Amino acid sequence: MKVDPPKLSPTLTPPPRERQQTAVAQPAVAPAAVSPERPSIRGKAQRSPSQPPAFNLQLNQQLSQMQATEHYLGELVGHLEQLKLNLGRELASSLPSDRETLRETIRDVNALLRRRGARTGQSLDADLRLRLGEPVRSRFRLEGLDSLEAIQAAGRETLVFSFSRQPGEALAVVLDEGLAPEQVLRRFNQGLGPAGLRAELDSEGSLRFSASETQWQVLQDQLQVQGEGGLFPRARRSLAGHEEGWQSLAEPDGQGHRELRSLLDTVLGILERIERLRDQLAKRQDGIRQFLAHAETRNERQWAQSFARSLFDLMSRGSDSYGAVAQAVVAQAQLSRFTVVSLLA
Incomplete structure (x- = not known):
């Protein structure tokens, strides 16, 4: 009668890497000579226990993303500081002046803001928040759907969402009377989820939506909605989305100082946000480098x-x-x- 050899417990079975090392250590089996200039494929496949694990490659990629983000932020700070200087001069001057230089500086800043995704490896969102290891999402409000109270007061209504370039794909959101805020979010997420749209509440309790940046760039001009006469009319109409975050800076139209002060406040807010972000980047990079260095010395x-x-x-x-x-x-x-x-x- 054939008897199978006893199986080792999974917790006692030595890892494959250790078994390979034990076999190599036996004098009866000599390893094949490998030229240092042309290492064998097997030598590449059998990495030592001290070699970093597979996810270390992803951490190194994050390091590269953060370094690119640092360079981008440094360039952005340079343009913003120049804009702050020009705004200060305009506000200090009592005489009207030609603002073409100011407008050119604003255009330079806006051009750099538009290249945020490409320059940072998709690691920063429009609010200049670090998004490593996850898709960057655009956050926006939809016209007529930003007030949670208005949605709850509208009562029972079915909203049909569609896209102008994809007429056959319609999404329905069924609203009822007496829905709690969590239930409203669940209805929108269930209905719009197949299109990659997600509903959420901001810090003030207003309804906001989000989608991946690349997807929203395609869908933002196509979104349409059809209601039942409550929130939206029965006829299909375009639904405007207003993206949040620092997408661009507005150029001053007139000669008044009010819009210049508002623009200066915006610039100061961006500079303050960048300063905190750079501190965060420095800490994250130090942590990853320490982790990688420690990973090289342990199994x-x-x-x-x-x-x-x-x-x-x-x-x-x-x-x-x-x-x-x-x-x-x-x-x-x-x-x-x-x-x-x-x-x-």
């Missing part, structure tokens, strides 16, 4: 196994160990790989 597989055992033992000490493990499994199932890598950074 990541053994570290991960040890951490998993320690976490499991910690959760098992409670009175309801099964419930703790179940909650942990459900929680980690909702995490994306990009989120984990960003947290590790």
